[in-house]
Each structure stands twice: as C-alpha cells, then as structure tokens.
Amino acid sequence: MLYQLSYDPLCVPQRTASDRMPGVHRVRQRLLKANEGRVYVVRGRSSNRKCRPAPARWKIAWPGPGSGRLFKGSTGPVQSVKPACPARSGSETMDGMSAATPPTERRVSARIGAISESATLAVDAKAKALKAAGRPVIGFGAGEPDFPTPDYIVEAAIEACKNPKFHRYTPAGGLPELKSAIAAKTLRDSGWEPDVSQILVTNGGKQAIYEAFAAILDPGDEVIVPAPYWTTYPESIRLAGGVPVEVVADETTGYRVTVEQLEAARTEKTKVVLFVSPSNPTGAVYSEAETEAIGRWALEHGLWVLTDEIYEHLVYGDAVSVSLPALLPELRDKCVVVNGVAKTYAMTGWRVGWVIGPKDVVKAATNLQSHATSNVSNVSQAAALAAVSGGLEAVAKMREAFDRRRKTIVRMLNEIDGVLCPEPEGAFYAYPSVKALIGKEIRGKRPQNTVELAALILEEAEVAVVPGEAFGTPGYLRLSYALGDEDLVEGVSRIQKLLAEARD
C-alpha cells in the first residue's frame, strides 16, 4: 500500500527509532525518496540501496539533527502536514524529492530545493529515454518546433564561429548590433520601437522571465498568474521571492481570464500581473479588446505587467497577437516584455531570448546577468541577429504546418468520448479536458488524476502527454502538435483506441 507524502518540518516524533524498533535502526532505514506522491523505504548502504513502498503502519518523522527516519507507528499511517515550501501543484507530484528532505539534513538550500524539475522537460526526457530503449514512443510533450533552424541562420552562426571577435567576452547585456535588430524587429512586428537601452539579451526566454521577476519583485510581492500557466512562471516568481497567485480560467471561457477575475485576486500586495497570449499550455489568444481591458485595469491600479510574447507569430484563423506596450503606450513605464527566437525560428537549442522594459529595470536585470552568466554565447547571438533581421517566410511555412496539425489533433481528440478540446488559436498546444475519464476503468486501472492517466497513456499506448497538474489545472492534458503529421495521427489514434476502452 502506498501513501501520499506530506512533510512537516515541525513534526516531532514521540520516540526515537531505537525505542520502537530495537535493532532495526541499525539497518539504516531511511526515507530517501517521495516520488510521484509515494513513500519509499530505502535499506542498506548507499552503494546497495533497495527501494520498496513503505508499509501502511509506518509513519514518517524527523526526530532531530542528523536523521530522517521511518517509524513503525501505532497511530495511523504517514503524517500529513503542510510542506516546508509553498505547495506546488503538478510538478510537485512529479518530483517530491525536495519536500522529503528534512531541514536538519538539508544539503541543498530551501530556496533552491523547493524548485522542482520542469514537468514538461521531464515528460520529454522520459519519452526520449523510452524511445532510445527501443520502445516506439510518440512524444507530444516537447514545446518545440520539429523543424530544423533555417539554413541562413545556421550559416550566420558558422561565420561567427570563424570570427575571433566572437571568441571573446562581449557586453553582458547583448551584442549592440543584436539589440538594434531587436528594436527594429519590435517596431516591425509589434508597432513600437524601444530604445536599445531598454533591451537585455538573455539565455532564452526562460532566463528573461527569471531576471525580469528578480528585477521587479521584493519578498512577499504577489504576482497574478492566469492558470493554466506555463510551468516555469510560478517557480521563477518564487525564486525571486514573490508569491504567485493563480486565477483559473477553464475551457468554458476559452481559458482566458477576465478583468473581474483578476480584480478578485488583487490585494494590496499585488505588484505584477502576468499576461501571455498566445498561451502555453492552452493556445488561447486574447482579443485586442480583452488585452486592452487587462492593460487598462493594470494601469488603473498601478500594477506592473509582464507580457510574454514568445508565440507572437504563431496565431491561426482570425486571431491576432496584440502587444500591450504598443496598444497602451502609457503602460510602458511598468511593462516588461519577454520574447525570444526559440519558437518563431525553430531555435529552441540556441538559447537566445530578450527582455524589453523600462531602463532602470533592464539595467538592474543586466547587472544580475553580468554576475550570473555574462553574455549569451556569441555564436548564438549571431544566429539570432540573422533570424530577427531576416524575413518571416520560414515561420509562415511552419505556421501553415502547425495550423494543419492543429485542425487534425482537435478533431481527433474531440472524437474521443470524455474528451473536450476547445480549438486553440495560437502556439502549438492542444489542451483538452479529460475530467470525464478520471476514475474510469481503463485496462484494469482506474486513474484518479491526470498524472495517473498520463502515466497510463505512456505505458499502454506508448504516447507521451503532459498532465494538467504541471500547469496548475488537474483534469487536463497538454499535447504539443509540433511533431510530424504522420506521428501525430498515429499517436492520437493510439490514444483514441486506449480511451475507447474506458468503463465505469
């Protein structure tokens, strides 16, 4: 029998291990791992450890310095109290390691130990590992285009490799020529032109998000995060000392939050509202009127806006990407834009993103970067320069393919009983609700949540999808449709076949 682990650093046992289990403590029974919500007992030396599930009658306690022990408790199973770090949804169920570490034994700091592995990267890694082991796994986990980076961009990188100028350190905040090109590109694509002093070139959009939050937030500042959210946002906010406050929008509103919902979440500690359109994981795109309403509400209350525009060029049908600082110039003084080359130019591995914001914030973030990582790889910056100063033909071709796949995946998912998939208007993700399938019997198992359902789909259909828990909303699955058309059809067919077996 397995138990969900909750961990309370203040939970003190009544007895020591040796009181209750003479002799047994010598075998060094230790709690090592609380993974996927399960408690394991580990026996033996580190070189010869064996894991098995904790028996029902055992209870966890942290007796004091130097040890975290499992007790053979007489009163009930595993203790269940609040975790040391703020509860994380989704990603926590995928990696509970940090929560299981007693403070007295902490080797990793509480701040960093509280960060869990990116659930989306974990799913992708698992799918790739199974594939490498010979299983015919089809992965819908990765948030990256399946196309190669366009040739002219790769050529620019090859040239940069040969140029000794790029063998040296360059300004921490980015190559001046790349900053100028980003300013010009922002004018072309968004309709406003920032000064180069408002731009910081980062190691991908992820670093841009982290540095932006680090530059704006003080401990305790609240950030309103519309959910389903991209799994990195709450972690970056917490790392910067902030407090993510979720506002959930479901499929009935196309996963778009309203000003009324945002207002209900606002407190005197609210400093920032996060805005992302098109969205990962839902593909939702806000209309111009909705975007303006949110921007005006932020202005009215003196809030900062962090707007993530990384999917700006991936919109379908009548949807349009609207850039808040272009729409509401009066917001620019408290608006930070995050963007990058990863999704538009199929450059996820090159790691180039940027922050555009008010000068003081950009300067502060640049100072942080100057100590953390210095300049982004010059070769990657040269590639990004070719990307942003070139045309948009390559992304137009990719968009065409994504649009075709989007229609196929939405149709096929909606053919499954118990699956409801609204049409995403942007990015390359479908986010179906599968709430109706939770608790149903499928091949002898009854998944109780979407983590379990995703595990079942991987095991039985050999298809990798990301559970909604990773995005703050259990009951959903995220499928990236940035994979080949044939694989897409084969993968969703396998899911269809498996889920058709669902019984009450």
Ligand SMILES: Cc1ncc(COP(=O)(O)O)c(C=O)c1O
């Ligand atoms: C919404 C969103 N923002 C930012 C990023 C960061 O992209 P990168 O760090 O690869 O530039 C991603 C990546 O998946 C994303 O989905």
